[in-house]
Amino acid sequence: MGNSSDFSAGGGHNLFDPDNKISGWGLNNDGQIGDGSTYHCSQPQTAVLEDGSIYYRLGGSNRIETANMVSLERWNYGANAVVLARDDDFPDALTGAPLAKAVDAPxxxxxxEKLTPETKSEIERLNxxxxxxxxxxxxxxxxxxKELTVNYKVIRLGGNDRYETSAxxxxxxDWNKLNTKGQAIIAYGGNFPDALAVSSVAAFxxxxxxxxxSHVKIGKSGKKQLLLGMMRYTMDINDTNIFSFEYAMKINLSF
Structure with a gap:
């Protein structure tokens, strides 16, 4: 199959090669992004985007339903792991993105306070x-x-606050060798835009x-993590700017 490096799940049968070219083992009237009527062929066909190609939205009536729809789209055959976060605040879900990528989990x-019924149903489907x-x-x-422990192995990753949880x-x-050794991204935890903007890159x-x-002082847990020697360099996401290692090291790390 040549230099193909990965397959995508679901309709379209796309191949991604090291040159970032998208090809497919299926061909339909609108290319690989089309109406889903796929005809099989013996050789890869270059993906084509034509008029009439169909785009669709992954969205529900609320954030929980949207998360479940994304889960169903990507993990339609189930998943070995699930990452679960609260629905009313952003930090844990954002800092959990690299974990979700590492363990291939939605x-x-x-x-x-109480497991949302729709989320419980999605967990049961994923098994x-x-x-x-x-x-x-x-x-x-x-x-x-306790409810989840009845049927699943549960690992809680938390702390006294969002800063300790991220650490x-x-x-x-790091302990499970699921990270890129020696690297970390530091983002402001008081609001979501900076962490959100970098989360997909961090996960990938x-x-x-x-x-x-704050923009000038790292949380205590963050300092402890830096002092573990885990990071050789950091990227500081601060008002959409990426600063150098030298700048990051000048941040006030005192307790």
Whole structure:
């Protein structure tokens, strides 16, 4: 099959080669992004985007349904792992993106006190071996953990706050050799845009995201993580700018 490096699941039968060219083992009237009427062929055909190609939205009536629809689209045959985060705040789900990528898991959302029925149904469909709960019992309740423990292995990665949770996720990735060694991304934890903007890159490159309390001072847990010697260099996402290693090292890391 030549230099193809990966296959995509689902309709379209696309191939991605090292030159970032997309080819496919199926051909339909609108190319690989079309109406789904696929005819098989013996050789790869270059993907074509023509008028009439169909785009579709992955969205539900709320954030929980949207997460479930993304899960169904990508993990339509189930998943070995699920990452579970609260539905009413952003930090844990964002800093959990590299973990989700590393273990090939969807990120699902739930009410923090009681497991949301729609999320429970999606977990049952996925039938995972392990569920990673992000955050302390204040973020996802002990009741939810106990309910899930009946049928699944549950690993909670949490801390006293969002900063400690992000550090503990990074530690888990490092201990289990699921990260790109020696790298970290530091983002402001008081709002979501910076961490959101970098989350897909961090996940793809297996780089943990540490959130800090302000633009000039890293949280204590972040300092501890840096002092573990895990990172050789960092990228600081600060007002959409990426700063150098030298700048990052000048950040006030005092307790």
């Amino acid at each position: 990120i699902l959302l739930t009410n923090k 995972p071996v392990v569920i990673y709960i992000l955050g302390s019992t204040g973020a996802v309740s002990d009741q939810i953990e 503990n996720i990074a530690k888990y990735l 490159q297996k780089i943990p995201i540490l959130v800090k309390q």
